[in-house]
Amino acid sequence: MSHSLLDSLHAAVPALRLKTDPGDLEHYGRDWTRRWTPNPLAIALPGSVEEVQAVMRWASEQAVKVVPSGGRTGLSGGAVAANGELVLSLERLNKPLSFDRVDRTLTVQAGMPLQAVHEAAREQGLVYPVDFAARGSCSIGGNIATNAGGIHVIRYGNTREWIAGLKVVTASGELLDLNRALVKNSSGYDLRQLMIGSEGTLGIVVEATLRLTDPPPPSNVMLLALPSFEVLMEVFAAFRQRLQLEAFEFFTDIALRHVLAHGAAKPFEEVHPYYVVTEFAIGDEAGEAAVMAAFEDCMAHGWVSDGVISQSDAQARQLWRLREDITEALAPHVPYKNDVSVRISQMPVFLAQTMQLLGEAYPHFEVVWFGHIGDGNLHINVLKPAGMAQADFVRDCEQVTRLLAQVLKRHGGSISAEHGIGLVKKAYLDSTRSPAEIALMRGIRQAMDPAGLLNPGKLFDP
Amino acid sequence: MSHSLLDSLHAAVPALRLKTDPGDLEHYGRDWTRRWTPNPLAIALPGSVEEVQAVMRWASEQAVKVVPSGGRTGLSGGAVAANGELVLSLERLNKPLSFDRVDRTLTVQAGMPLQAVHEAAREQGLVYPVDFAARGSCSIGGNIATNAGGIHVIRYGNTREWIAGLKVVTASGELLDLNRALVKNSSGYDLRQLMIGSEGTLGIVVEATLRLTDPPPPSNVMLLALPSFEVLMEVFAAFRQRLQLEAFEFFTDIALRHVLAHGAAKPFEEVHPYYVVTEFAIGDEAGEAAVMAAFEDCMAHGWVSDGVISQSDAQARQLWRLREDITEALAPHVPYKNDVSVRISQMPVFLAQTMQLLGEAYPHFEVVWFGHIGDGNLHINVLKPAGMAQADFVRDCEQVTRLLAQVLKRHGGSISAEHGIGLVKKAYLDSTRSPAEIALMRGIRQAMDPAGLLNPGKLFDP
Structure with a gap:
């Protein structure tokens, strides 16, 4: 069956590059989640938009399901192909196409890694400001598919705000040229x-x-030590009020210990329960005075126990590592991840309730949390105890996610702040979206992809 | 028939306020366009979200079509009720509901006028930055329905960027609570x-x-006189490069003459063919030097013939009137309006081709154009000669719109930059959106409102 299918694909798109080796099927068949066994039909690596269209026309005719694939750094199973789907990898479509100085836009192919996008923008004296730790591997197309957030959302918003135009191939192989970089365009949906x-x-x-x-003005990075999580919002307010924040990230001492074990340099002599990394524009005397005023205000109130400010780019990078290396440092512990958000103003009460829930629910598990406090976004990582079976661990964690979803629902929060729903969170989608919303989403999906060919089983069951 | 329908509406929503006087039917049955004869069934003025839901449940049961209605300042016929629809006016739902200092969000009812939104934001020491001349009459719900742009798009973007959450009543009367002001929310469409x-x-x-x-820093307003439209983009580049522009608007001498006849004060002794009103942050010496540098650069190149900078708030308002009063000054001439956009970088060639087209197509009509040059948005107003029948005039103008749509299509532009498609532009939608896009839009509409009850005939034929 697969064999004759691939023969027909070859006949339909003769020059299409295909991979079918078991190693490739495994490599391209999953993302950074490790819960599903990859089992794709094959890996298609189109070299042009026309080939993507031709593959989708063939898939429509043959009723073959297709998993679009970028850098596969996702954490929600959104790029998993476990049911004989054709993986359509954009990795060969990874080039910058054009830059427009008047429009200040950069047009790129979807498979271009985020870091390469950053570099292409910098070459023009400008910046593409969305950024996060997976920048070297993730692709801009994947960023768009999940509306990726990251470390500068507090200043620049999510991926959504930076997309002037999109070319999209539909399930039937049509090419849509959406918005074409128009600033103003009120011509329908x-x-x-x-x-x-x-x-x-x-x-x-x-x-x-x-x-x-x-490019933003020169910035400094500051690491703050906090005595309790209850003061987080006070510290945030004190800094936001006085400075143009580029980032405001926090993490716990448990997170720090994992990063230090992973090779980072210890920032303070003493141990503190909580830390904040914040970045802000500075440069003139007024800016420096504002930083000192914020810091002294926090110290005077007892909200901050210690602090260090970067004196060089190298030190700024070192301070950032303490936050950015957390995900990588935790990876060997096969963490179960939650990526949740609430309105910023709901953060204190949500944090308190969540801390209590996690303390009661996970007495035997190590829980590492960190996140983008200024965006209302919390990452909760539960580490698998050595020796525990993965299936048992996930089952236990999912019971807690169900409780967490109830807390979120009470606070009008989201079960996925920036990772997407994919396979991992679809059972909890109804904590964030109402039955009416989910029905409308399914209706839209049905209207745009009636045969359900595109990334089936992600977001909701087919 | 109508009588028994209204009886059943009264039975379904007993406390609903209804208007059926001929004067009300005419007043609420149209927007600022004057091409259609209003003919609504009745005007419903719900006093609560629950009443809006109840009206839509009734409309679904009775298959009654409904035209949602805000301030009816639209220029595309989007709020016209000419076929026995029920007009559902949001005008009684016009209150601010809550302000959140941490989230920096203001929650309001949809019928609140834009100007009242501005005032409510200012009371909190903040601003809602979308602004345009109809601010006193238009409603925030109508702004959202057309993704209104206006005079500050160059600095703040369109309405779209400022909506943290929306409550929406569907065709079947369900209430959707969309996004709930979350900064990060990657949980489906x-x-x-x-x-x-x-x-x-x-x-x-x-x-x-x-x-x-x-609030933006204190700003100054400058009026520039230009010798030709070919230098517009040069002047724009010279100012954008040196200043944080809050606005950059241009208009022709014909537009100015109408505004002066309407009562505005003459800005220059001499007559110039083109003018620009620009607003920018200023305050320190560096800022003032940047303004002078931009101005002198333009003078030295011959791109600008004269200029005046506001010395007081009163003078700033006076300069703004020259641009903002154009629409009102033209209204007695029953203008036929085009509201088109291209990418900013396409503006010079598009302007040249459009000027040529208009010169050839309208030798006997007076054409007044002005617009938001920094957003690639041009407003073209054709004035009806006295004594010409309205129907003949519109027919002649539509022939030119067909030609203009072809020019737009070649440049990847939009037939509606900020007014919306409504009734006025739906025949030209295919100049901006491809057949595949229009088919998808229709599919989405079908999925969300299967009976086609909501604002039927707007955007595309039912």
């Missing part, structure tokens, strides 16, 4: 915005026109 | 973004949570 964050279930992003902006 | 700009065809916006921002 904004399908570009609908595509952003749709996790490959409505179309395959093949090209994106990105808005760029001026 | 962003129906909030889909609703924005959908012109009341997918749901009725009943509440909005608006993002607010810090």
Whole structure:
């Protein structure tokens, strides 16, 4: 069956590059989650938009399901192909296409890694400001499919704000050229915005026109030590009020210990329960005075126990490592991840209730939490005890996620802040979206991909 | 028939306020366009979200079509009720509901006028930065339905960027609570973004949570006189490069003459063919030097013939009037309006081709154009000669719109930058959106409003 299918694909798209080795099937068949056994039909690596269209026309005719694939750094199983799907990898479509100085836009192919996008923008004296730790491996198309957030959302917003235009191939192989970088365009439904964050279930992003902006003024990085999580919002308010924050990230001492074990340099002599890494524009005397005023205000109130400010780019990078290396440092412990958000103003009460819930629910598990406090976004990582079976661990964790989802629902929060729903969170989608919303989403999916070919089983069951 | 329908509405929603006087039917049955004869069934003025839901449940049962209605300042016929529809006016739902200092959001009912939103934000020491001349009459719900742009898009973007959450009543009377002001929320399709700009065809916006921002630094307003339209982009580049522009608007001498006849004060002794009003942050010496440098650069190149900079708030308002009063000054001439956009970088060639087209096509009509040059947005107003029949005039103008649509299509532009498609532009939708896009839009509409009850005939034929 698969054999004759691939013969027909070869006949339909003769020059298409295909991979079918077992090692490739495993490599391309999953993302950074490790819960599912990859089992794709084959890996298609189109070299042009026309080939992507031809593959989708063939898939429509043959009723073959397709998993669009970027850098596969996702944490929600959104790029998993475990049921004989064709993986359509954008990795060969990874080039910058054009830069427009007047529009200040950069047009790129979807498979371009985020870091390469950053570099291409910098070459033009501008920046693409969305950024996060997976920048070297993730692709801009995947960023768009999950509306990726990251460490600068507090200043620049999510991926959504930076997409001036999108080229998208539909389930039937049509090429849509959405918004074409127009600043103003009130001509019907904004399908570009609908595509952003749709996790490959409505179309395959093949090209994106990105808005760029001026580089930020020189910034400093500060690490703060906090005596309790109850003061987090006070510290945030004290800094936000006085400074243009580029980032405001926090993590616990448990997170820090994992990063130190992973090779980072110890920032303080003493141990503190909580830490904040914040970055802000500085440069003139007024800016420096504002930093000192914020810091002294926090010290005077007892909200901050210690602090260090970067004196060089190297030290800034070192301080950032303490936050950015957490995910990598935890990876060997096969963490079960939650990526939740609430309104910023709901954060204190949500944090308190969540801390209590986690303390009661996970007495025997190590829980590492960190996150983007200024965006209302908390990452909760539960580490698997050595020797525990993965299936048992996940089952136990999911019981807690069910409780967490109830807390979230009470606070109007989201079960997925920036990772997407994928396979991992679809059982909890109804904590964030109402039955009416889910029904409308299914209706839209049905309208745009009636045969359910694109990334089936992600977001909701087929 | 209507009588028994209204009886059943009264039975279904007993406390609902209804208007059926001929004067009311005419007043609420149209927007600022004057091409259609209003003919609504009745005007419903719900006093609560629950009443909006009850009306839609009744409309679903009785298969009655509904035209959602805000301030009716639209220029595309989007709020016209000419075929026995029930007009559902949000005008009684016009209150601010809550302000959140941590989230920096203001939650308001959809019928609140934009100017009242501005005032409510200012009371909190913040601003809602979307602004345009109809601020006193238009409603925030209508702004959302057309993704309104206006005079500050160059600095702050369109309405879309400022909507943190939306409450929407669907065709079947369900209440959707979309995004709930979350900064990060990657949990499926962003129906909030889909609703924005959908012109009341997918749901009725009943509440909005608006993002607010810090007030801009003190700004100055400058009026520039230009010798030709070919230098517009050069002047724009010279100013954008050196200053944080809050606005950059241009207009022709013909537009100015109408505004002067309407009562504005003459800015220059001499007559110039083109003018720019620009607003920018200023305050320190570096800022003032940057303004002078931009101005002198333009003078030295011959791109600018004269200029005046505001010395007081009163003078700033006076300069702004020259641009903002154009629409009102033209109204007695029953203008036929085009509201088109291209990428900013396409503006010079598009302007040249459009000027040529208009010169050839309208030798006997007076054409007044002005617009938001920094957003690639041009407003073209053709004035009806006295004594010409309205129907003949519109027919002649539509022939030119067909030619203009072809020019737009070649440049990847939009037939509606900020007014929406409504009734006025739906025949030209295919100049901006491809057949595949239009088919998908229709599919989405079908999925969300299967009976086609909401604002039927707007955007596309039912």
